[in-house]
Amino acid sequence: MKFDSAAGQNVIDQGRIVGKSYPRVDGPLKVSGLAPYAHEYHSDAPNAAYGVIVGAGISKGRITAIDTSEAERAPGVVLVMTHRNAPKQFGIGHAPPGGTGPQQDEKDGGGEKPGRHNKPQLQGPEVRHFDQSVAFVVAETFEQARDAARLVRITYAVEKGRFDLAAEKDKGEMPEDTPDSNVGNFDSAFAAAPAKIDVTYTTPDQAHSMMEPHASIARWDGDQLTLWTSHQIIHWGVDGVAGTLGIHKDKVRVISAYIGGGFGSKLMIYGDPILAALAARQLGRPVKVALTRPQIYNHTSHRPATIQRLRLGAGIDGKLLAIGHDVWCGNLPEGEAENAADQTKLLYAGANRLLRTRKTELDLPLGASMRAPGEAVGLLALECAMDELAEKLGLDPIEFRILNDTQFDPEKGPERPFSTRHLVECLRTGADKFGWSKRNPKPGMVRDGRWLIGIGVASAIRNNLVMASGARVRLSGDGVLTIQTQMTDIGTGSYTILAQIGAEMLGLPMDKVRVELGDSSFPQSAGSGGSWGANSASAGLYYACENLRNAIAQRAGFNSTDSQFADGKVSAGGRSRNLADVVGKDGISAEGKVEFGDLTKRFAQAAFGAHFAEVAVDSVTAEVRVRRMLSVCAAGRIINPQTARSQCLGGMTMGIGAALMEDQVVDKRFGYFVNHDLAEYHVPVHADIPDMEVIFLDELDDKSSPIKAKGVGELGICGVGAAVANAVHNATGARIRDYPLTLDKIMAKMAV
Amino acid sequence: MSLTRRDAMIMSGVAVAAGATGTEAESAPASTRPPPQADIRLTVNGQARRLQLDSRVSLLDALREHLHLTGSKKGCDHGQCGACTVTVNGRRINSCLSLAVMHDGDEIGTIEGLGRPGRLHPMQAAFIAHDGFQCGYCTPGQICSAVAMLEEIKDGIPSHVTEDLNDVRYSADEVRERMSGNICRCAAYPNIVAAIDDVHGGRA
Structure with a gap:
């Protein structure tokens, strides 16, 4: 089925099972060590x-x-x-x-x-x-x-070999798939802007570090x-x-x-x-x-390092007049550019815009996608630069962001509105819940014993990507619905949310649904990448279930358009039959598939959020401890709040890692990542992570799919590191533009 | 008998010299000698198991590759991630950092022995209730570690964050410190701490 016009009211809107928290259906196998990995x-x-x-x-x-x-x-x-x-x-x-x-x-x-x-x-x-x-x-x-x-x-x-991005960057070329974006006249607008910053941020190579090699x-x-x-x-x-x-x-x-x-x-x-x-x-x-753990770092792929120059110019009213984002990155010839200016296309208003990406050839291992490629590192730079300009303007960082909100694609104009965009609501809700009003805007002013305390904010945006996806469903004579699709569950909760979609569509309880994933003998699916999995795979399953409903209604002798599926029964025109009886001992199968039309072109589609962080920085050693975090997300329908929250917690934690510790160190003489194991490439552990809070705003995106959902797995990391870095600045006055913010860098710049 | 890794290496060397015929042992380079075998008796999840193993086999690989108990995971094989955590005579260890031959006569506890679907251990059930995992790969190690960690606190074993070494008490900070050898890249950390807290408080 082609999804090419906004979804109307449908079965998913009942919210009998979809939208509620259910424990993972693969949980019992995983906690008992019986789920087989490769x-x-x-x-x-x-x-x-x-x-x-x-x-x-x-x-x-x-x-x-x-x-x-x-x-x-x-x-x-x-x-x-x-x-x-x-x-x-x-x-x-x-x-x-x-x-x-x-x-x-x-x-x-x-x-x-x-x-x-x-x-x-x-x-x-x-x-x-x-x-x-x-x-x-x-x-x-x-x-x-x-x-x-x-x-x-x-x-x-x-x-x-060529191993040093900074030394090689000027040889970079514009990638074919990332053309320059030039709107208005950036140079003259930036030159004339009453308030401006021109700053360069660097982000290091990072390792996915998933637990299963x-x-x-x-x-x-x-x-x-x-x-x-x-x-x-x-x-x-x-x-x-x-x-x-x-x-x-x-x-x-x-x-x-x-x-x-x-x-x-x-x-x-x-x-x-x-x-x-x-x-x-x-x-x-x-x-x-x-692969052995040490092999993974240099044999496979990583998130490539970037050098990013941000030039932002604003009027004294705080409205952005000029937005310039230059990105330099490196890769093997076949590798793609790290598209770190991508979010800058859509996040803030501003009439004059210049975004450029240059990719240079390096002889390091392959750079590739890691959780929110582009945005994750782009926002590390953009959202700190916004903080810097707000400070220069004497504006509250949240008010500055709200002043520059836009409800349409700022490159294309009002003819390309956002399908949904609740960034302002995310910022306002978060400010209220987090106690933003208590923040002292002057850095280095709040102490708790030997600790310097600061809080920071950042906006989050992640493009909503959609991918064709199919599924096969079968209702058998025992009343059990079996779902088969190539869709994968990488910890995202696919098993569980697809069971919820199936249960909702067929009017079954969760324990009457089986989900089988990750096998190429099943119908092709979106798979897990780019946060498109939950929405796209659910949409494909939705159409498969619609076809199954029609087949069952037909078999029952009912008119399929007004047939209701509830409590294991199909009903129409005052008559009702048990599903198990209708399908008989042979059962009924159906397939379905979603394909997406041009709605993502006609509408700018993205999930939005706001991240808040409170840090404590040791006034003697410059050690940073994250004390609390809050993320407020507007990401369409949340199919399962519990698993979606876990996705966000994971993103937030990886964002803390990006801010404070993750760094694949390049040996520029021999051209490899030196710290190639989990003892030397640091990722956050239990002791680094406090209790964290996630709030989902009520939102349905009817331009996204019949499910009206978007992705959250990557939204959770987008901007988090910048919120932490802004909090470190608020705590200490140190503005570090070279990630990660390790204590040596902070100590060198600490005002106190 | 308590064996260190060094002791085990020395014993393997002795076994080679004794096992190989004189001329072969002298002329063949070390690499082409047949690997020394060891006869090992383990009690795994209460069951007596006898294995004839290459003395280089780690406890983790003995479980995964020889006993087909694949619940214990290999995340790093370096003692850096904790995915392989099992108990040996009631205390948790990284099974990848220990040779099987060092555990002759030991009682090994793995995730499979803790509970199964339908009769889950309270810690396993609490992990499900609190969504204390995502991909599930570190999960058996987290759970084995958590169960043994609570015993360590009960037994008065202090940690890096214990303020009074003579008065070891449960706290969220103690849990975070003591569980930091178990990495979860999906980062279910707050949910894991909540699950452990439920079990500690008798709520799971």
């Missing part, structure tokens, strides 16, 4: 051999010699694969002869850019980044493979490959594997029923599924492999 399918691959990936020890250059003889002789070793004996594969831009089957969506690899998701391994002596696969050692046991991997002797010819088990049955792997978007995984191996997509089954966190790290395939599949085919037995 590496744990023992009974499906009972005789699996273990693979270990050997990663490159240089960042750029060539392998000049590789000696595998000792590794091959090591006990239990059954295969050592290197570029000398690895089968030929297909890379980005190279479609295998005969293709891999039909293109499945606009981001698939079959279209203009064949092989977009491909990830060939061991295809030559060239090394393009540190810890790129250079050998794959397979043995009977993990210990044998691990030890034998250390026996592969490699000699390299090292080439000079990338892992795959590959098993061949004839020419049919089954991969248990950890992937956020199943059909992209299928596309990447089939494309790389040069086989038809029908020959690849990908299963990711449970995924131990994603945050963008599992939107692409890396070495594990390809090497496992190649080795399993060659050995004629299943092969399993998990």
Whole structure:
């Protein structure tokens, strides 16, 4: 079904089950350790051999010699694969002869850019980044493979690489998909503005650090490959594997029923599924492999660093006259730009606007999407710059933001209004609940013993993305509804909210609904990425359930348009029948799919929020403790307030990490991330996180989908770090423009 | 018998020398010698288990790969994340940092032994009620850690934030400190603390 006009009143609006908190339906399996993750399918691959990936020890250059003889002789070793004996594969831009089957969506690899998701391994002596696969050692046991991997002797010819963004940034070019945005006349408006700031912020490379490392088990049955792997978007995984191996997509089954966190790290395939599949085919037995924690940082992807120059000019009335946002970022040639100016297009009014992104080539590991790519780091800069200008103008930071609210796309004008936008309400509600009026606007004035106390605010915006999504539903004779879709649950709550949608649509209690996810044999779905999953997958399921309702009504001999589904019964015209009786012992199945029209073009669509943080900064050591946080979100219909709140808590925590500790340190001599484990790449732990509060404003977005929902998983991180940084400034007077705000940087600038 | 990791390494070396024939042991490089095997008896979740294992196998891999108890998770294999937390003779440890051979005769407790769907341990039920997890990967470790952590407080074992070492008391700060070895990147931290508080207060 094409969703191309605003949704009217529908079954979801009943709110019998949708909109209420239900505990996770996958909870009992997860808390008892019985939910199987990718590496744990023992009974499906009972005789699996273990693979270990050997990663490159240089960042750029060539392998000049590789000696595998000792590794091959090591006990239990059954295969050592290197570029000398690895089968030929297909890379980005190279479609295998005969293709891999039909293109499945606009981001698939079959279209203009064949092989977009491909990830060939061991295809030559060239090394393009540190810890790129250079050998794959397979043995009977993990210990044998691990030890034998250390026996592969490699000699390299090292080439000079480019590892320093600041040094390389001026060579950057405008990415094709991120053209400059130039409205009005920025230069003259900025020059003439009575109040202005011109500041440069930097954000470091960051690691997703999901708890489950990338892992795959590959098993061949004839020419049919089954991969248990950890992937956020199943059909992209299928596309990447089939494309790389040069086989038809029908020959690849990908299963990711449970995924131990994603945050963008599992939107692409890396070495594990390809090497496992190649080795399993060659050995004629299943092969399993998990990346080690230290490998993840340099072998896979990360959120790339940015340098951002913000030039904001305002009148003495506090209205923005000029908004300039320049972004510099780096990546491998095939990597995308970190689109950190994206939110600046839509967040505030202002007639003269200049947004530019420049991407330069670096020889670091691949930069890619991490929770709210673009906005998460863009708002770290923009929302601190707004704070700086408010201070200069002598305006309250919240009033300054409200003064510059806009109800339409400021680049396109009133003809492109927001579908919904309640930023002002988020700011006002949050200010009231958080006690903003007690904030002393003069920094460094509030003390609690040795601690300096400050509070800060930031706006949040995250574009509402939508993706085609399908589902299959079946009502069986025992009255149980089974939902099947490729949609994944990466901790987001998909299992639970899809059960709620199904229960609502068919008039069933939650315990009569089963949800099966993450299997490419199910209908293609939006998958988990870009916060589009909950809304898009629910919409696809909604249409599947509508088709099932019609089929059931027809079978019952009822007019489908006025049939009601409640309490396990279908009723129409005063008659009522039990669903189980109507469908009989064979049950009834239906499929449905949502496709999206041009509503996201006609309307600016985004979720909004406001984040508030109170910090205490040790006046002696400059240690920062977050004391309390509040996020107020307006994100369309909240399908399950409990799981949505958890999503926000996760985003807020990752935002605290971005503000205070997360930093992949680049060794600029050798070109790799030095701190590649969880002891050295710091993420927030229990002791860092206080009780935090989340408020959802009542909102329905009828331009988003029939569910009228939007995403919250990324909204939760957008702006959080800036709120913390603004609070640190309020506490100490120190304005740090180089994230993260570690104590050495704060101490150097602390006024007190 | 209590074995350190160093003791275990020394014993493995002895086993190699004794197990291999003289000429092979002398001529073959270390890497091509067959791995030393160890006969290990464990009690896992109350059940006696006997394993013949490569002495390099960690306790975590013994559970996951050999006993197929995959509830204990491998998040880092470095003792940095806590996803592999199990109890050994009632105290929590990172099972990835311990070789199986060091635990001959020990009682191991894993998430599978704590409770199952339908008869969940109160801590497991409280995690569900408070949404104390999202992706679920760190969850078995968090739960095993939480259960053992409450015992540590009860037994008067102090932590870094304990003010009076002779008077160890439960508090939210104690919980946050003591649970900080269990990382949750989904960041269910406030919900986990709430779940633990329910169990401590007898509400779950």
